[in-house]
Amino acid sequence: MLGLVAVVSGLCETARADDAPHFVGGQACAGCHAPEASRWIGSHHALAMQPATPATVLGDFTGTQLEHFGSVSTFSRAGDSFVVHTEGPDGTVGDYTVAYTFGVSPLQQYLIAMPGGRLQALGVAWDSRPAGQGGQRWFHLYPDQELPPGDRLHWTGRDQTWNYMCADCHSTGLQKNFDLGANAYATKWSDVNVSCEACHGPGSGHVAWAQRPTPGRPGGASEATATDHMGLTVWLKPTDTGRWVMNPETGIARRTEPLVSAELDTCAACHARRKVIADAPQPGGRFLDRYLPALLEPGLYHADGQIDGEVFEYGSFVQSRMHRAGVTCSDCHEPHSSALRAEGNGLCAQCHMPAKFDVATHHHHEPGSPGAQCVNCHMPAKTFMVIDERHDHSFRVPRPDLSVANDTPDTCTQCHAGRSAAWAARIVAQWFPNGRQTQPHYGMALQAGRTAAPDQGRLLDALIEDTGQPGIARASALLLMRGQPRPLAVLETAVSDADPLVRMAVPRALPVSPSSRMVRTVAALLVDPVRAVRVEAARALAGADPQAMTPEQRNALGDAVQELVAAERVDADRPEAHLNLGLLDIKRRQPTEAEAEYRSALRLDPAFVPALVNLADLDRMRGLDQQGAELLHKATSIEPRNADVRYALGLLLVRQHNGTAAVDQLRQAAELAPGNTNYAYVYAIALNSVGEPVHALAVLERAHQQHATDTDILVALISVARDQGDTTTALRGARELAAQYPGDPQIRKLIEQLEQRPAQ
Secondary structure, three states: OHHHHHHHHHHHOOOOOOOOOOOOOOHHHHOOOHHHHHHHOOOOOOOOEEEOOOOOOOOOOOOEEEEEOOEEEEEEEEOOEEEEEEEOOOOOEEEEEEEEEEOOOOEEEEEEEEHHHEEEEOOEEEEOOOHHHOOOEEEEOOOOOOOOOOOOOOOOOHHHEHHHHOHHHHOEOOEOOEEOOOOEEOOEOOEOOOOHHHHHOOOHHHHHHHOOOEOOEOOOOOOOOOOOHHHOOOOOOOOOOOOEEEEOOOOEEEEOOOOOOOHHHHHHOOOEOEEEOOOOOOOOOOHHHOEEEOOOOOOOEOOOOOEOOOOEOHHHHOOOHHHHHOOOHHHHEOOOOOOEOOOHHHOHHHOEOHHHHOOHHHHOOOOOOHHHOHHHHHOOEEEEOOOEEEEOOOOOOOOHHHHHHHOOOOHHHHHOOOOOHHHHHHHHHHHOOOOHHHOOOHHHHHHHHHOOOOOHHHHHHHHHHOOOOOHHHHHHHHHOOOOOOOOHHHHHHHHOOOOHHHHHHHHHHOOOOOOHHHHHHHHHHHHOOOHHHHHHHHHHHOOOOHHHOOHHHHHHHHHHHHHHHHHHHOOOOOHHHHHHHHHHHHHOOOHHHHHHHHHHHHHHOOOOHHHHHHHHHHHHHOOOHHHHHHHHHHHHHHOOOOHHHHHHHHHHHHHOOOHHHHHHHHHHHHHHOOOOHHHHHHHHHHHHHOOOHHHHHHHHHHHHHHOOOOHHHHHHHHHHHHHOOOHHHHHHHHHHHHHHOOOOHHHHHHHHHHHOOOOO
């Protein structure tokens, strides 16, 4: 500890309170904060990343081997160095020295230094659990996938590059320092792991404050004031005066005042599935000024909001009633050690009276049994990275009835193997006749939107406007509006919603060709106080008719577009960012700039198919279809099962008047992406155009059954059926269309014409 104190003294000689805050390193904190430092040592944050040494490497490097789809990795040691003999980026087997350990429990990964300043994460990891739990072994993180060199998930691929994928959450004070021209990194950090300043922000101001003399206490530190907060750039203590008080009637604690705290915004930076939208974002400030979080989208979350993909905790937590009540991360987790505040049900007993909740009359299981543990019912777990079990932080009441309706996971049958969700729903209804199953849930609306159910419009609109529901669920409902007819009033209300997540989603709900009134409505978000909202508004409105906006809105659009460009440039090391910039350039009618961005994407990754497809589309716009065809054929050789490529190639063949070949490509696109109504629509139109109307009608019928409210599919079905003389099918479709657009005179006239035809 004396050494740490000496470091503090040395740093304080140069620290000044009026300097711009900068990182000083975690060692500068430990001298004055020994209790916190002792709790932090050994925590997952402290061990998030470490230089590879005999003291930090947990894996067995004694010549052990692991085979994965014929590729053998051998782990050995040379003195204090740890070496992996494995397949490299070109397929050649060679020796690679481990530079850093990555994580500690329940698994430890290893980082290899590669050319261009890259650190690459091996696809083989060490299971650090005890042998009795199945640990102490090497295993592959993608056990069922063959990943040859060149695949983005191969350990040398772009999706295993630490500098982009992992660095900003496993190290402190990170500067990615990517040079696009050299395609190389010069990444630096203030601490190799997750240290004090990762949460409290750059500490130079606090160090200077700690040395500031205080009247009456020579050399001592003053108390925090409302203006300086001890010189800290991030103040994590609540700034309200509320406290938790137990309600003896409900048995649930409630805050006397709403929570006002920066804690969730700080933790969410690394505990959320998100995209960075600020260059080298510093701790502190609004989460949505620095990051663009994922919403409840298919593949990431189930329709009822349960975790599906690797989404971490934020998106679940903001769905919870606990979040709404004012619970925050440190109520359950000691922030320095990351350990739970209490063991077992004692953790929940902080706010939930055991006499009401930790009893058989509530949980209906044998006391002390797994079924009596709060976490097993209210925080169901899912396993990621083969062995890493993570709990859902939405703290939801078990709803097996939703599992029956939406085919979502059911926590009851995770324990009661062999039983069905329907069985669990009956049991829960018997236990709680007036329980949650009698109340609506946003999952029903999101499921309706995902499956294009006939009542999706009503359900989604109601959810969007229901401010009593979680903002992330309402925002997710807006995403499902895209391409569907909706009252403009819903968008107008959402634009002024109090929840920035809802406002952030509004631009994504715009149709491809929005009306002038829609454009003006959404353009109000270009000056929103939250960066994530402005960025999404700019993305949606960049190609809009400028005459649809006021002069003030046009100026605001220019500023917001620059913010959007800067947000994408943050990830200049990723081909996706250049693709997005190219698409933005196309909207702004800047084809030369768009081509440069697409080619930058391909320079970073020559096999990046979306850039090939969009470059081919740019060739189409320039009348260079033959050149575009070469790009699309290259793309099909890289990803033969990519529906977007097949679709683009099909359209190109249509333009070249090669109907037979075009229909084949469009068929493959529709079959590879059965949920894409546009692909089914275009395939059917192509079939009809080459003289196969019966086949076209069958394709449209199937698509209509799956997407009953899709207007384009329904109109095409009516048209083809009418032309074929199938009056019955055409009339049925016309009446369905009239139900979607009541009062439309053209549809009414169509129905009258069809009714006068003889039925066939």
